[in-house]
Amino acid sequence: MxxxxxxxxxxxxxxxxxxxxxxxxxxxxxxxxxxxxxxxxxxxxxxxxxxxxxxxxxxxxxxxxxxxxxxxxxxxxxxxxxxxxxxxxxxxxxxxxxxxxxxxxxxxxxxxxxxxxxxxxxxxxxxxxxxxxxxxxxxxxxxxxxxxxxxxxxxxxxxxxxxxxxxxxxxxxxxxxxxxxxxxxxxxxxxxxxxxxxxxxxxxxxxPAPEPALRINPNPLTETWRCIGFARADHSVFLSILAISWFWLYGALFLAQFPAYTKSVLGGGEGMVTLLLAVFSVGVGGGSLLCEKLSRHKVETALVPLGALGMTLSGLDFAWASMGRAPAGEVLPLAVLLGQGSTWRLLLDLLLLGASGGLYCVPLYALVQQRSHPGHRARIIAANNILNALFMVAGALGAVALLAGGLGIPALFALAAGVNGLIALCLCTVVPGFIRRGLICLGLRRE
Known part of the structure; x- marks a missing residue:
């Protein structure tokens, strides 16, 4: 005992x-x-x-x-x-x-x-x-x-x-x-x-350094391409990096819209923006910490499509619950917004979206670290950081273009969640035995 x-x-x-x-x-x-x-x-x-x-x-x-x-x-x-x-x-x-x-x-x-x-x-x-x-x-x-x-x-x-x-x-x-x-x-x-x-x-x-004799290449363009080449040497590592980069695009797209979304859709002020950010952050933190329990102390790839599905469903419901809302002419106090049942639905969706994101990204980071060549690991992490930034900038530019073209913020959320759904379906086909492993992780089926 x-x-x-x-x-x-x-x-x-x-x-x-x-x-x-x-x-x-x-x-x-x-x-x-x-x-x-x-x-x-x-x-x-x-x-x-x-x-x-x-x-x-x-x-x-x-x-x-x-x-x-x-x-x-x-x-x-x-x-x-x-x-x-x-x-x-x-x-x-x-x-x-x-x-x-x-x-x-x-x-x-x-x-x-x-x-x-x-x-x-x-x-x-x-x-x-x-x-x-x-x-x-x-x-x-x-x-x-x-x-x-x-x-x-x-x-x-x-x-x-x-x-x-x-x-x-x-x-x-x-x-x-x-x-x-x-x-x-x-x-x-x-x-x-x-x-x-x-x-x-x-x-x-x-x-200790894995490659102490490495000669530093000062050219950022050629070295960036070389780092990406190290990442591409292992198919699972490169796919994981692309999947992580999508998570940062998806999450950053939601977070960037919170101020305008609060003002034009909810009719709230700065307090509501802060609450949305807090709920999402707590969700990611909770989902991340849940990974160890569900994965039983090992890198469990079944959590990735499970998290992707959760990000899709919660994102779609968040967008659906946001459509048709007509904000008041004046800024509503936070207490008034919290007195509306629909606001709690939005907060729950956002909490689940963050938690699903935590389930999604933690196993991917662990897989990249575990399967990367020790001598190239830091440069592969660097390639991940580059692609993360590239995806976030691309997502921001895409969001600006769509909103300027007349797309509403709830519709933008729905579009992003729909694309995430396609990615979730792809992950379900890529990860072998996903349904069986997912049920085991959730305790609905024995090992």
Whole structure:
């Protein structure tokens, strides 16, 4: 009996948080994701309401410029980041990227003090660069420090932590931007978080380089194509990367519409936008953590089409429940919206959409890590990051074009969910024995 209890404790994903092999890495990535979103959202809020005193450019243009500058480094430097993570100790790289984060926040503080839009946008670009450099490190290091039966649990915690950090950072950035002397608060809090992230990174155990003799190719175009080539060497790995990239497109498309959707469809204000973001983030976190239990501590590919089906059904119902709504002429308080039964249906759909997304993406990340060649793993993760960014930008451009062409936001959601349904059907045919494995995972059938 005691041995069974001990085995259960050893296999719990939450025990990893207290383990030096994982805990410091989790804290480092959590604080980094929190800081990125705190600074980015705070800057967007300031540009929206104070841009007139800094520049003559339109506030909406500045907000889109800020978003583009943050994601641009993922295209330019992901391939280089992958090479560095394969050539050098990943724990050392993690510490160096956190030192870089501290320097960037100091630069941002100077930008706030001088009210220099150029310095602030440069700091945002550099934060995107710092995240780009850390991306291959945080995913490629997991198979070096975790056992195979811990890989799903580790990835689940990383994904759950990332979405919670995004939510908290976004909320924190908005709150700090609205305070008296907000720029000083933003700088101080961001600097504290960056320093705490550095201290956490010092606890990450050494992760020796798999390819210390690797020669760095400085050409981002040729090296990007080479990284994608490494990913394509294993068919299952490349398909997983494409599937992960679709998840980021699908999720980002929904999230990007929340402000306009809340205003034009629900008739709500900022509080409702925040609630939608919170429900989706909690859903992804819950679905991610559920993966280890359903997969029984192994990479279970049957969860992927199961998650895809859930994303389709919840997305379609969310779109259906949104159609035909006629918002009031004035902004409705959050309490009034929550008093409507239809709002709770929308929130439940969004929670299930996020949870299904967690079930969908965690096994894919674990599969990529497990099946990638150790000497190329970081560069394959870099290829994943590049394609993720490419899919998100393509999705954003496609959404803009469709909305400009007269398509309503609920119809856009329905279209995206329909395409996701086609992908789910494809996954059901690609994953062998999906129905049988899915029933086993859900406890509806014995092994």
């Amino acid at each position: 005691n041995e069974a209890r001990q085995d259960k404790r050893e296999h719990s994903q939450f025990t990893l948080l207290a383990d030096r092999r994982f805990g410091p890495l989790f804290a480092t990535q959590f604080l980094g994701a929190f800081n990125d979103n705190l600074f980015k959202n705070a800057l967007v809020v300031l540009l929206t309401f104070q841009a007139a005193s800094w520049t003559r450019l339109d506030a909406s243009l500045l907000a889109n410029l800020a978003a583009g500058l943050f994601i641009l480094p993922f295209f330019l430097f992901s391939a280089t980041a992958g090479q560095l993570a394969d050539k050098f100790d990943k724990a050392l790289l993690a510490r160096l990227t956190k030192i870089l984060e501290v320097v960037i926040i100091l630069l941002a503080g100077v930008g706030f003090a001088l009210e220099s839009l150029v310095l602030l946008l440069a700091a945002l670009f550099l934060l995107g660069l710092q995240s780009t450099l850390f991306g291959p490190v945080k995913y490629a290091i997991l198979p070096q420090h975790l056992r195979p039966d811990e890989l799903v649990g580790g990835n689940a915690l990383v994904e759950a932590g990332t979405f919670v950090a995004i939510l908290l950072g976004t909320l924190g950035g908005g709150l700090l931007a609205g305070l008296e002397g907000g720029t000083a608060w933003i700088t101080g809090v961001s600097l504290l978080v960056a320093w705490l992230g550095y201290l956490a990174s010092r606890g990450i155990p050494h992760a």
